[in-house]
Amino acid sequence: MVIAQRFGEGHRVLVTGGAGFVPSHLVDALIGRGCTVVALDNFITGAKDNLGHLADNPRFTLIEADITEGLPAHHPAIAERFDAIMHMASPASPTDFGTIPVEILRVGSIGTLNLLERATADGARFLMASTSEAYGDPLVHPQPESYWGNVNPVGIRSVYDEAKRFSEAATMGYHRARGTDVAIVRIFNTYGPRMRPDDGRAIPTFISQALRGEPITVHGDGSQTRSITYVDDLVRGILMLLDSTETGPINCGTEHEFTMRQLAEKITELAGSPSTVKFVERTSDDPEKRRPDLTLARTRLGYEPSIGPDEGLSRTIEYFRSRV
Numbered sequence: 497m498v499i500a501q502r503f504g505e506g507h508r509v510l511v512t513g514g515a516g517f518v519p520s521h522l523v524d525a526l527i528g529r530g531c532t533v534v535a536l537d538n539f540i541t542g543a544k545d546n547l548g549h550l551a552d553n554p555r556f557t558l559i560e561a562d563i564t565e566g567l568p569a570h571h572p573a574i575a576e577r578f579d580a581i582m583h584m585a586s587p588a589s590p591t592d593f594g595t596i597p598v599e600i601l602r603v604g605s606i607g608t609l610n611l612l613e614r615a616t617a618d619g620a621r622f623l624m625a626s627t628s629e630a631y632g633d634p635l636v637h638p639q640p641e642s643y644w645g646n647v648n649p650v651g652i653r654s655v656y657d658e659a660k661r662f663s664e665a666a667t668m669g670y671h672r673a674r675g676t677d678v679a680i681v682r683i684f685n686t687y688g689p690r691m692r693p694d695d696g697r698a699i700p701t702f703i704s705q706a707l708r709g710e711p712i713t714v715h716g717d718g719s720q721t722r723s724i725t726y727v728d729d730l731v732r733g734i735l736m737l738l739d740s741t742e743t744g745p746i747n748c749g750t751e752h753e754f755t756m757r758q759l760a761e762k763i764t765e766l767a768g769s770p771s772t773v774k775f776v777e778r779t780s781d782d783p784e785k786r787r788p789d790l791t792l793a794r795t796r797l798g799y800e801p802s803i804g805p806d807e808g809l810s811r812t813i814e815y816f817r818s819r820v
C-alpha cells in the first residue's frame with residue numbers, strides 16, 4: 497500500500513514544539529517536501545539551535561510563544577490559514593514529570609484545546625502526538641491500539657499520561673462534534689540526534705555516560721524492556737499518517753525490544769567505551785514492558801521501520817560525541 501502525499505508544495509503547516517527533538521526533524525521533513533512551515537515553541541525543553549540551519553529559509557518561520565496562552569494572532573505567519581496543524585508540543589522526559597508537571601498538564605489540555613479550535617476554524621488536518629505512555633504499565637503485550645491501558649492516575653507519571661489521554665479524548669471530541677479532520681499517533685520510545693544529553697531518558701543518559709567513561713546507571717535490575725525507534729523512521733510514519741485519512745490512534749515505533757541492561761551494554765560496545773553497568777534504584781510506576789503492535793500502521797499506512805538499532809545508535813553516538 498502506498499499513501500499519496502497530501503501535504504507538500506504550497507501547503508502551510510504549523511508545528512507546535514517545533515524546536516524540540518522529534519518536532520525539529522519533522523520540520524526538516526516538511527521543508528524537504530516543499531511545505532511552508534511555522535514552528536511555535538516556548539523553548540521550555542527545546543532549543544533554537546535545533547532549527548538554526550533553517551534560519552534563512554524563506555519557507556520557514558520560528559515564533560517564540562506558549563500555546564497555552566493562545567496563538568499569537570498578531571503575527572502575520574499565524575494570521576494566515578493553515579492546511580495542517582501538527583501538535584507536537586509537550587515536555588516528554590521522565591525528569592520533566594517531576595520538575596514541570598503543571599506545564600505538562602497545561603500544554604496537553606489548554607494547549608490542545610486552543611489548537612483544536614484553530615484547526616477547526618481553518619478546516620486544517622490536526623495531528624496530535626500521543627504516546628505509548630497512554631498504555632501506562634500495560635497488562636497486554638505487545639500493545640494494540642484497542643487496549644485501553646493501565647495508568648495510575650495519581651502516580652508521578654500521571655501528569656504526562658493523563659494529559660495525553662485528555663488530548664486524545666479532546667481530539668476525538670472535536671472530530672465527532674465539530675467534524676475536525678484529525679489524526680492521533682501513539683509514539684513509542686524514539687531516539688536520535690538533537691535529544692538533550694541530560695534529559696533523563698535512558699538512551700541519551702547511557703550515551704553521555706559511555707562517552708565520559710562513567711558507570712552506566714541502569715534502574716532496578718535492568719530487566720525492564722523498551723522498543724526503540726530511530727527518529728527518521730518515526731517521522732516517516734507520522735507523515736504517512738498525516739497524508740492518510742485515518743483518525744487513529746495508530747501506534748508508531750519498532751519491535752526491536754531491549755532490556756535496559758542489554759541497551760546499556762550495546763551502547764557501551766558501539767561507543768567503544770570502558771564504562772561498566774551500575775544498578776540504581778528503580779523509579780516508581782516505571783513500566784515493565786512496552787512494545788507496539790504495529791498491525792494497524794502496517795495495514796492502514798504501509799509503515800515499516802527500516803533503521804536497525806546498530807545503525808541508529810551509532811548515528812546518535814556520533815551526534816553526542818561532539819557535545820558531551
Ligand code: NAD
Pocket residue numbers: 512513514515516517518519536537538539540541542543561562563564583584585586587588589603607625626627628682683684685686687
Ligand atoms: P521535546 O521536549 O524535545 O519537544 C517538545 C517541544 O515542545 C520542546 O521544544 C518544548 O520547548 C515545546 N513546548 C513544550 N510546551 C510548550 C508550550 N506550552 N508552548 C510551546 N511549546 C512548548 O520532546 P520530544 O521527545 O521531541 O517529543 C515531541 C512530542 O512527541 C511530544 O508531544 C511528546 O509527548 C511526543 N512523544 C515523544 C516520544 C519520544 O520518545 N521522544 C515518545 C512519545 C511521545
